[in-house]
Amino acid sequence: MVTISEKKHMEHSHEEIQEKINSSHNPGLVIKDESPNGNRIYHIYADGEITSQKGGWAYLQRSEFTDKFPIRGYSHRLKFPLKMGEHSYAIVTEQDAYLIRDMMLRDFVRKQI
Numbered sequence: 001m002v003t004i005s006e007k008k009h010m011e012h013s014h015e016e017i018q019e020k021i022n023s024s025h026n027p028g029l030v031i032k033d034e035s036p037n038g039n040r041i042y043h044i045y046a047d048g049e050i051t052s053q054k055g056g057w058a059y060l061q062r063s064e065f066t067d068k069f070p071i072r073g074y075s076h077r078l079k080f081p082l083k084m085g086e087h088s089y090a091i092v093t094e095q096d097a098y099l100i101r102d103m104m105l106r107d108f109v110r111k112q113i
Contacts, residue, residue: 012103018078020103024096025081030059043089044097046080047071048104052094068101074108 021044031039039055043064048071053064080088092100 012107014077014107017076017100017103017107020096020100021078021080021090024092024100025090026093027091029091029093030055032057032059036062040094042067042092042094042097044080044092044100045070045087045089046076046078047087048074048101050097050101067097071101071104071108074104076104076107078104 029039030041034056036054036056036058039059041053041055041059043049043051043053045051048068049066050068051064051066053059054062080090082089082091090100
């Protein structure tokens with residue numbers, strides 16, 4: 001059983017998650033002149049999936065690897081700045097990708113309680 005105080009600690013408002021997405025999105029992390037192996041790029045998708053791929057001149061031209069799978073059943077009104085096909089995402093650091101996903105997971109769990 002989760003106590004009220006534990007539940008409060010887990011909560012992140014929609015606005016807080018959105019602000020973190022907006023402030024973390026940084027297309028400048030893709031350094032076109034850098035070696036692809038020296039410039040790893042992370043995407044956080046609207047469904048909570050985290051992917052990584054080579055950066056530099058190879059960005060979006062090589063395989064994208066899933067680091068964390070989507071959060072099944074998570075629904076929200078969050079806006080992500082970029083779109084690829086039907087999927088929206090943000091370009092972020094590895095640390096921010098995991099932080100945003102954690103905020104999304106906590107939001108999902110809170111809605112289930």
